[in-house]
Amino acid sequence: MNIQSAAQASDLPVKTVRYYDEIGLVTPGRAENGYRAYADDDVHKLRFLGRARSLGFSLDDCRQLLSLYEDRNRASADVKALTLAQIDDVDRKIAELKLLRKTLNDLAKSCHGDDRPDCPIIDGLAR
Amino acid sequence: MNIQSAAQASDLPVKTVRYYDEIGLVTPGRAENGYRAYADDDVHKLRFLGRARSLGFSLDDCRQLLSLYEDRNRASADVKALTLAQIDDVDRKIAELKLLRKTLNDLAKSCHGDDRPDCPIIDGLAR
């Protein structure tokens, strides 16, 4: 499978897929002509990356998550520990976002939102 | 007021304050010796920036907000629209994180977590 098909199958831009190869995250084989040759397994990793990235995991986090996926000799306890750490991370992020949402919502609620110039959002931010 | 005092008063790193000058967001006057001289109004803007940034507004958003802040004749509706867009964004992120949390949790729950190499988490990711 060439890069464009892999990109479409994983819902990532071609440039990004090439970048993930460059930094060693998903390194496909090469065809005779030098083209990247993506296997189904590679596409699977790409899709996983796309999902994890869109959820705020850094590429470094993703590298860890992928190593779970790739290392067949890892003790399952290690795998579980890493997964639980990721869950904690997700929980923290959710909590942060909820707080952020509340702050923004409080600001928006207090704003009459018409064409008058005075605005509680601006005043709230300036406080 | 020198840059360090301004930074402390606005709770921003000195480097960041200098950066905001560099990109033309908050451009203080200069003293005889070439030092940046921050007025109270500059500090006010800096604090505004710090708060808006920490709430997830991009510097581009901030530039808009700042111009709205400075424009006493702007409609509060413009400000509200910007804020509501931020809230939508946050909501999307929260929903996605909850989905990911569930996926990771399901994987972790199914894992026996001992020193055997086979692990349902890995199998689940490989699916």
Next chain:
DNA sequence: GCTTGACCTTCCACTAACTGGAAGGATTAT
């Protein structure tokens, strides 16, 4: 067999929003 267009390659430069550090000048304290 040749051309056209779509695809692929690498490489270099650029983005946001800083952050760190070096080199050197100014100010303040002892």
Next chain:
DNA sequence: ATAATCCTTCCAGTTAGTGGAAGGTCAAGC
């Protein structure tokens, strides 16, 4: 006078890509 602490500019690096140029390859149509 000297040391410590500011301040300045400039250069480089960070994360996670994105855009574009220069050039090689492939499949279709004439």
